[in-house]
Structures are given as C-alpha cells and as structure tokens.
Amino acid sequence: MTDRTTWALPEWTVLAALREEPRHGFAIAALTAPEGDLGRVWQIPRPVIYRALGRLAEAGLVEAGAEEAGPGPRRTPYRITAQGCAAIDAWLEQPVEHVRELRSHLLMKLALLDRRHLDPTALLRRQRAVLEPVVIALAAERADREGFDAVLVAWRHAAAAAALGFVDNLLGRPAGA
Incomplete structure (x- = not known):
C-alpha cells in the first residue's frame, strides 16, 4: 500500500489533510463535504474517509491517537508519520498522467498546495x-x-x-x- 501508484484520491487527500495538522475523521470529512474547502474540488463521503484512514494507518503513514471525549461521539485523532510526510510531499510534486484526471487530481493538488502556501x-x-x-x-x-x-x-x-x-x-x- 505504500506504492503511491496504487492509491486513490481519497487516500492522498486524507494524507494531505493530516500533513497540515492532526485531525479526526469527522473533521476531514467536513473538509471534503460539498461545502468544505476541499469538497469544492472533489467530494469524498465520510465512510470513504474512514476507510482511507484505516488503509493509511495499516501502511504506517498515519497513527491514531487516544480517543477524545466530547459532547458528541468519541473521536480518534490521527497524525501523519515521517513516512506519510515523505509520501504526500512526493505525490504533490508529481504531474497527473491522464488528461481525464486533471479535473480531480491536479485541481486537488493545487488546492492542497495553496492551503499550505506552497508555490505550484x-x-x-x-x-x-x-x-x-x-x-x-x-x-x-x-x-x-x-x-x-x-x-x-x-x-x-x-x-x-x-x-x-x-x-x-x-x-x-x-x-x-
């Protein structure tokens, strides 16, 4: 799973969101919801976000923290590992190979670079x-x-x-x- 050619856009998007700061799945889902900052580019349903978090954790690219208690359901925050940082930084540098993926992948990369104030x-x-x-x-x-x-x-x-x-x-x- 650490081979970046086998990953889909949800995994990359989740990894990039965690590169910005530790978050729980619900917060990432809010980013990729229709009204979310990244959802304007590509919407990712909440169940897909949680599956991506599981895959990234299995690959050693993110780590789950201790559950947080709050007024709502308990939430598990995730943070990116050094290996995850290297993977997402490399992905953000790679051009999109197929024209049909520019609308999703290139625009998402540009949005993610902009969020981190990085020159595209x-x-x-x-x-x-x-x-x-x-x-x-x-x-x-x-x-x-x-x-x-x-x-x-x-x-x-x-x-x-x-x-x-x-x-x-x-x-x-x-x-x-």
Whole structure:
C-alpha cells in the first residue's frame, strides 16, 4: 500500500489533510463535504474517509491517537508519520498522467498546495511537460482518422489542448506558447 501508484484520491487527500495538522475523521470529512474547502474540488463521503484512514494507518503513514471525549461521539485523532510526510510531499510534486484526471487530481493538488502556501510552479511546469507531447500526438493522429474515430480523436485533442491552455494560463504564458 505504500506504492503511491496504487492509491486513490481519497487516500492522498486524507494524507494531505493530516500533513497540515492532526485531525479526526469527522473533521476531514467536513473538509471534503460539498461545502468544505476541499469538497469544492472533489467530494469524498465520510465512510470513504474512514476507510482511507484505516488503509493509511495499516501502511504506517498515519497513527491514531487516544480517543477524545466530547459532547458528541468519541473521536480518534490521527497524525501523519515521517513516512506519510515523505509520501504526500512526493505525490504533490508529481504531474497527473491522464488528461481525464486533471479535473480531480491536479485541481486537488493545487488546492492542497495553496492551503499550505506552497508555490505550484514546479508542478505546473512538470504538468505542462506531460501535456504538450499529448497535444502534439493527438493533433497528428487527427489527420489519420475517419468517421467516428476522427470525432473521438478531435474530442481528445480539444480536451488535452484546453488542459494545456489552463496550465499555461496558470504559469502566466500566452495560450499555445
């Protein structure tokens, strides 16, 4: 489970929330609820948050603290381990490989970096380096397609080009530069 390629967005989001400060599952669920700061990007239901906490604890990336008594149900706070810090910091530096995941993964990374007041420029440059060859390859592929295949490639090219334009905009470059 410590192989970052096998993790889903909920695990990464929970790990990043704990990188900010120790929290209990309910507090993380509030962050990822529709009205939550991270829920504006991607909503994660409370049961998924608790499953992610369990997986992260099993992997040794977070540790559960002592249950806290309060006016409501007892809550278990979690804190991130050194191994968890290293894992989330590395993930936040990695560009998204598939255009279809930019809406969820890249925007979540940008939101998480912003919450920690970290500069996203290096990530955006790496993301651009991933997207540019995809846009070029799809543009070339469009000429070789007919019928619905041409429509499908045109769609994929337009989506990739729009994603590249978005990244360029965030980097302060003119579109298509």
